[in-house]
Amino acid sequence: MKVLVTGAAGFIGFHLTKRLLNDGYQVHGIDNLSDYYDVNLKYARLEKLKHDRDFSFQRLDLANRDGILQLFRDHQFNYIVNLAAQAGVRYSLTNPHAYIDSNIAGFVNLLEGCRNSNIQHLIFASSSSVYGANTKIPFSVGDSVDHPISLYAATKKSNELLAHSYSHLYGIPTTGLRFFTVYGAWGRPDMAYFKFVKAIVEDKPIEVYNFGKMQRDFTFIDDIIEGVVRVMTKIPTANTDPALNSKAAYKLYNIGNNNPVELLHFIEVIEQLLNRSAIKTFLPMQPGDVPLTYADVDDLMQDVGFKPETSLEEGLFQFVQWYCEYYGVPHQNNLSIVDNKVLI
Structure with missing residues (x-):
């Protein structure tokens, strides 16, 4: 079984690739290695993967139409997991075209590749940001998501619409995954944690937005990967998601911690783990941000x-253990977790 993982040098892509290789899949990874954040971290992730004989990699941007076309000519993939995207809510305020090029044009190029290939299942990353300022909690895939409050969220909603149309028109089994605030080792330096x-x-000092009155459904990377791997082989058929009122072989799931x-409190746990106090600068809510995210994962469980x-x-x-080791920061080696409490 051969899997294409786009964004393979990224945070989630790296962890997924490692898991798939351990599970016996062949993985072909692509990534444009953009400088949105430290490229050295991306190369370090690839260094961890490159020695596996079942892994191959090429530097390729989804927005490169000819390159993606050639990719599908050169390979026959059983599964495709699209994790490549221009990430970040605040960055979209100043660099909108990066999101259109990667998240819209690039995604269409991938869909076109799928249309002309006999793939078993396309899985793509969406985001909890599509829920916008939804006040109904927890967030369910059946909720209306027609009012995104950031360009990033709008592109992710667009991905869902584009994927559904291709699934309906060309019979491509497709599943979208709405991730909720993913964190963990080898994570993205632009993320708050x-x-x-x-x-x-x-x-x-750290910047604490909305004066700290924010809640996030923080989801650990290993849980995200477990969800992706399980969904990958759960191939949707027509009429599998009545909540979406669709006849296509198309499905959406939330993957969040449901908590x-x-x-x-998040900052307080970090302070305990580092045995240091944070210098907090309290700031108002930033444009595009939401006060709360909360995933309904009943469908995933079912x-x-x-x-x-x-x-x-x-x-x-x-994460703190990895960070301190990777960046050579002296840290407590005798930390432990008992009953969800940090012991030093």
Whole structure:
């Protein structure tokens, strides 16, 4: 079985590729290695993968129409997992064209490749951001998501619409995954948890938006990967999702921890793990941000028998351990987690 993983040098793509290789799949990874964040981290991830004989990689941008066309000529994939995208809500305010090129034009190029190939299943990353300022909680895939409040969210909603149309027109079995605030080892430096740890160990202030009155459904990377792997072989058929009122072989799932956490508690756990106090700068809500995310994962549990359950304490413990080792930061080696509490 051969899997195409787009964004293979990215945070989620790296972890998924590693898991698929361990499970015995052949993986072909592509990534444009953009400089949106530290490219050296992307190369370090690839270094961890390149020695596996079942892994191949090429530098390729989804927006490269001819390159994607040639990719599908050169390979026959059983599964495609699209994780390549221009990420970030705030970055979209100043760099809108990067999102249109990668998340819209690039995604259409991928769909065209699928249309002309005999793939078994296309899985693509969506985002909890599509829910916008939804006040109905928890967020369900049957909720209306017609009012995105950031360009990033609009492109992710567009992906869902484009994927559905191709699934309907060409019979491509397709599943979209709405990820909720993913964190963990080898994570993205632009994410809040990464910035918090970096600033705290460097005795620099951290920016706390909405004056700390935020809640996020933080989801540990291992739980995200488990969900993706289980969904990958759960191939949808026509009429499998009555909530979407669709006859296409198309499905949507939330993958979230189903447990919103207050931002100030999140910071407090990091402080305990580092045995240092954060210097907090409280700021108002930023454009495009939402005060709360909260995933309804009943469908995921029902269809694939899995729901994320890694505690925040355990997940952050693993991230802090990785961060300190990767960046050579002195840290406590005798930390442990008991009953979801940090022991030093």
